[in-house]
Amino acid sequence: MxxxxxxxxxxxxxxxxxxxxxxxxxxxxxxxxxxxxxxxxxxxxxxxxxxxxxxxxxxxxxxxxxxxxxxxxxxxxxxxxxxxxxxxxxxxxxxxxxxxxxxxxxxxxxxxxxxxxxxxxxxxxxxxxxxxxxxxxxxxxxxxxxxxxxxxxxxxxxxxxxxxxxxxxxxxxxxxxxxxxxxxxxxxLGLVIFWLRRFALRPVTALRHAMAGFGRGGRHLRAPEQGPLEIRDMAHTFNEMADSLTHQQEQQLAFLAGVAHDLRNPLSALKLSTALTGRGEVTPERMQRTLALVRRQVARLDQMVGDLLDATRIEAGKLELQPQVRDTRELARSVVELYQSGDSGHMLELVVPDTPVLVRADPARLEQVLNNLVSNALKYSPSGSRVEVSVRGDAEQVVVAVADQGIGMSPEDLKNLFVPFQRAGNAKQRAPGVGLGLSVSRRIIEAHGGRIEVESQPGQGSVFRVHLARVSSSAGPPEPPAPSDDEEPAGVMH
Known part of the structure; x- marks a missing residue:
């Protein structure tokens, strides 16, 4: 009642x-x-x-x-x-x-x-x-x-x-x-007082004790879901919140353990490289291999730190965008050319229309999202498979799709795909990372007023689609991209 x-x-x-x-x-x-x-x-x-x-x-x-x-x-x-x-x-x-x-x-x-x-x-x-x-x-x-x-x-x-x-x-x-x-x-009046004390005040007192104990660190405490409907709803809401906070705390601890493990690997490699450099004669070939190893580990550390910084900025509401009118075809082409220049062992294809497809977006952030999607498609696809990046648009919106022939994901994996620090079981073994890339990418696209959709089946690959509002040609010509000397894929997150 x-x-x-x-x-x-x-x-x-x-x-x-x-x-x-x-x-x-x-x-x-x-x-x-x-x-x-x-x-x-x-x-x-x-x-x-x-x-x-x-x-x-x-x-x-x-x-x-x-x-x-x-x-x-x-x-x-x-x-x-x-x-x-x-x-x-x-x-x-x-x-x-x-x-x-x-x-x-x-x-x-x-x-x-x-x-x-x-x-x-x-x-x-x-x-x-x-x-x-x-x-x-x-x-x-x-x-x-x-x-x-x-x-x-x-x-x-x-x-x-x-x-x-x-x-x-x-x-x-x-x-x-x-x-x-x-x-x-x-x-x-006696019955009202008795009912309130037994069926209303007692559950409220139990709820207050559970909340106070939970606040003092008793993460196992839960409120009894009894009494009137409103108090049961309050207790149920508190229990759900307590379960969510406990689960988040467990995720944070697991995340910290994962980050520590992921940081230890490149640091151990750097430590080993410096130790080998100090032993015996250092030949030019050995120095080149050591420098290449150090460069890769430093790049990996930089990516992990960048992921954490972007996630922190987004959660703090301090994600800054510098929107410009740009041609989506050029942004996609630059990302594809960047990965085609390396030896990825995949067939990377670009499918774009003949006419400009304009959007108003922060080009650096949009390239960051595309870099992340393409990088994930390459990492989670078998060698020699095809990865297609396509751009299409209609009168109202632009769709940038990244399709691969990789391991795919189950419906259970898709439910937590964009949750921070969550990674599918197969992805954990295929590639390192902290599980922030897709979460940050979705928040960046949502900050532009768009959305990300995904279709996937285990063993049949995945298709990620980025939807953005299209800008008409009367809005002005696309602005030229800013020159950059960075040869690495900027903002790739995992």
Missing amino acids: SLRAFFSTVVGGLVLLTVVAATLLVVLTTALERMASTLSESVEGVRQAEELEVDLLVHSRMVALPGSPILADPSRGRSPPQIESDLRRQMVEMHATASTQEERYMVADVQTQVYAYLHAQQAPLGAGFSQAQHDAAAMASLDAALRSLERLIQLNVDQAQEARQSATYWSEVANLLGLVLGLLLLTT
């Missing part, structure tokens, strides 16, 4: 938890508000019913005992007609504040009973209808109205108790949900 996926999951879970908590809070708040409203309405209904009940009792007593100082209503100073008006107003208010259908039915029943009471009180005495009967009918209507009010009061009390119980229940639910959400939040 990657860190991005982990934190996305954690953030998503926290967002979901927050949304759930907010939704529950809204629901609980709405429910408690509704219950509070119900409780308030119930209290108001009880107050109105009790007030109506009191007014009915006061009215009945004032009608039954008019003028009584004890039962008068001095606090309000109301008369029975005023009380009757208040009764009608209160019933209208009760009907308006009724919140449930059942309560509306009870209020309507109360209104019917109260109106029946008032009608019974206001009914005139008639024949066969005595005062006692009139009072009994009024009292019966009053009792019915009071019973209806008691039922209405009981209904409001029941609603108030139900609202209170619901409020208590939802309060407990809210407390429980708050406790559960709090535990979930704490559990989530």
